[in-house]
Amino acid sequence: MPLVNAAEMLTKAKQGHYAVGQFNINNLEWTKAILLTAQELNSPVILGVSEGAGKYMTGYKTVVGMVNGMLEELNITVPVALHLDHGSYEGAKKCIEAGFSSIMFDGSHYPIEENIEKTKELVAICKEKGLSIEAEVGSIGGEEDGVIGKGECADPQECKQIADLGVTMLAAGIGNIHGKYPENWEGLSFETLDAIQQLTGDMPLVLHGGTGIPADMIKKAISLGVSKINVNTECQLAFQEATRKYIEEGKDLQGKGFDPRKLLAPGFEAIKATVKEKMELFGSVGKA
Ligand SMILES: [Zn+2]
Secondary structure: OOOOOOHHHHHHHHHHOOOEEEEEOOOHHHHHHHHHHHHHOOOOEEEEEEHHHHHHOOOHHHHHHHHHHHHHHOOOOOOEEEEEEEEOHHHHHHHHHHOOOEEEEOOOOOOHHHHHHHHHHHHHHHHHHOOEEEEEEOOOEEEEOOEEEOOOEOOHHHHHHHHOOOOOEEEEOEOOEOOOOOOOOOOOOHHHHHHHHHHHOOOOEEEOOOOOOOHHHHHHHHHOOEEEEEEOHHHHHHHHHHHHHHHHOOHHHOOOOOOHHHHOHHHHHHHHHHHHHHHHHHOOOOOO
């Protein structure tokens, strides 16, 4: 099945009280692991690409070519969206051009008026081309590609202003952060999330920084309207741990253990296991 935008899968998720995972990709192994797991579990899935990862993979056209090729060669039949993560205004336009099916425009660092202006313009382009679009209000803490946020809570009124522009989904800071959570993290602000949902109604809400949020908080967030959860660091840590183990056990020194297809296999399996665990937690298994 060709790429789809994220609108239908997220509307269904919101109605069905589950969430679709966005898993960020870095290379072929990541992409293949996520697509195969989604297919095995009959789950919809969103492939996230940060601008940094896009550059790493040599550009958005390469990403689109690789993903489209895999959808066909692996016979993927579950709904898959290819989504720009934390896009700049220019990056968003490039991805639209390259063939992504969904974009995020992160205008959270602009004053709200400018965020609204730019979001509005991109909403119009996405509508015309059939893409879904995610906007962000209130920056999300931690570091993403060098952009550092404080983990603030979004203003629910500003969320409503942005939601009313016709975006498909809305990311709002509710105390969540990117990367590993510090020991003294205060947890998600369900009060903020509830207030946002009250004002934005059916709008699917997005939870960034899904790595390390306890399962009970994830479930509560879904019950309060979160329909998309972004997972990035957790797959990286799983890959790193499995690869380290392989090398520390000296397996790369045995036989043809140096072959990259063998060397990267444990990390690949570890990503698959992580994605499976998340899809089960989010409730998206069997919802394709
Ligand atoms: Zn994020």
